[in-house]
Amino acid sequence: MRTDKRQRVVIAGGGTAGWMTAAAIGRTLKNVADVTLIESEEIGTVGVGEATIPTLLTYNRLLGIDEASFMREVGGTFKLGIAFENWRTPDHRYIHSFGITGKDHWTAGFQHFWRRGEALGMAEEFGDYCLELIAAEEGRFAHLPKLGLNYAFHIDSSAFARFLRRMAEGDGVTRKEGRIGTVDLGDDGDIASITMQDGTVIEGDLFIDCTGFRALLMEGALGVGYDDWTHLLPCDRAIAVQTKSVRDPVPYTRAVAHEAGWRWQIPLQHRTGNGIVFSSRFMSEDEGQAKLLSLLDEEGLTERMTELRVIRFRTGTRRSHWHRNCVAIGLSSGFIEPLESTSIHLIQRSIHRLLQMFPHDGVSRADVDEFNEQTFYELEHIRDFIVLHYVLTEREDTPFWRHMRRLELPKTLQHRLDLFRETGRVFRANDQLFAENSWTQVMLGQGLTPETYHPIADAMPEEELRGFLRHIRDNVTKTVAQLPTHQDYLQRYCPQAR
Secondary structure, three states, X not given: OOXXXXXXXXXXXXXXXXXXXXXXXXXXXXXXXXXXXXXXXXXOOOOOOOEOOOHHHHHHHHOOOOHHHHHHHHXXXXXXXXXXXXXXXXXXXXXXXXXXXXXXXXXXXXXXXXXHHHHOXXXXXXXXXXXHHHHHHHOEOOOOHHHOOOOEEEOOHHHHHHHHHHHHHHOOOEEEEOOEEXXXXXXOOOEEEEEEXXXXXXXXXXXXXXXXXXXXXXXXXXXXXXXXXXXXXOOOEEEEEEEEOOOOOOOOEEEEEEOXXXXXXXXXXXEEXXXXXXXXXXXXXXXXXXXXXXXXXXXXXXXXXXXXEEEEOOOEEEOOOEEOOEEEOHHHHEXXXXXXXXXXXXXXXHHHHHHHXXXXXXOOHHHHHHHHHHHHHHHHHHHHHXXXXXXXXXXXXXXXXXXXXXXXXXXXXXXXXXXXXXXXOOOOOOOOOOOHHHHHHHHHHOOOOOOOOOHHHHHOOHHHHHHHHHHHHHXXXXXXXXXXXXXXXXXXXXXXXX
């Protein structure tokens, strides 16, 4: 890295990953870095990651993005959680919602008090004590004081990239149109420049690979290698299609399991994102396409806005996410299927780490190691949480589900399951993405009930416990009843620009 001049940052690839990175660096480090982004209009983006999690609010706030303007631009709707249908059994449904369920004690989570209440016959469903979950079920939403209602967004990811491009270019980011020809290495093994197919040479100090599954820099030029996780997550195909909206959007994502995977439904203001995820070992692409189309027809969503698009992927991770003077962000760094809407979150987290460790006096080996260690730790945590949905099931009705039930689990996941089963406890370490309430909601939703609970719950007299549970549930019910419908709130707050 040069220390006498502004640092030259070259981002290879646009889309959500490229423009999120460009916008963040352009706005945050405009006084120390010159940013060039290379993309070609001839190359499409995956563009199906339209569901997010609440961490995106942090990114928007850090960049000073006005939420209502952003929502109008991306045709956005609000998201309070994910409805999981047919995962535990073919006729079972539960919601993994954002926020907190009930009220914790410093010694034990709410699930311990709920578990005792359930044993005494005085507790309702666990989700009845969660504001976000009941609001989702009732189709209601509003901003509450002090972020009293935790939420995320459903967005048009292509429109989001265009929105960020305007912002980034306004902050001085330069866009270069064209296809990459070669990635040129220097004598020291670092990337020195990128040569475009038209012969233009773009030199840089720090290169960021946002070229998607192709990973032209990190894999094509630097050959860092890839760790395959398909033995744990065998789904390797997705088919996506957009359809016109035919009903008011609900404030949650749908994830509906089928015989060889699952399908998604993501409601925007102007359209619905639909797709199917499956394992090619258990379902062919033709069967997957027919399955998706039959479900669209069944729901009356027959008017397609886009053609069916097949996406082939391999779940896993690059062996390095920062190598020499190159950082992989987005699909170039690896892929975990979007069951819990973590794709944009992982882009955001990589950007955040890079900004925290941005090179000044050359690339620091210690920074590289720390970046990679943090990234691997987060990816493994998310991987385990996704695997949880597949293995903690009662389904035995198809070869795919029988296969998933018999997986040999990572020790980290097996420990979490054993701990919750035996004690009802969940521990969150080192700012892991999924907090205690997320693990608890999904494990309960998938049918794992703790055998016991923390003794602190027995310290509360029965009538006090009854009143404690009733008070929480009544507050949730009262608050939700005062919220407007999701559709009414969208029309007042952020109607889509036409």
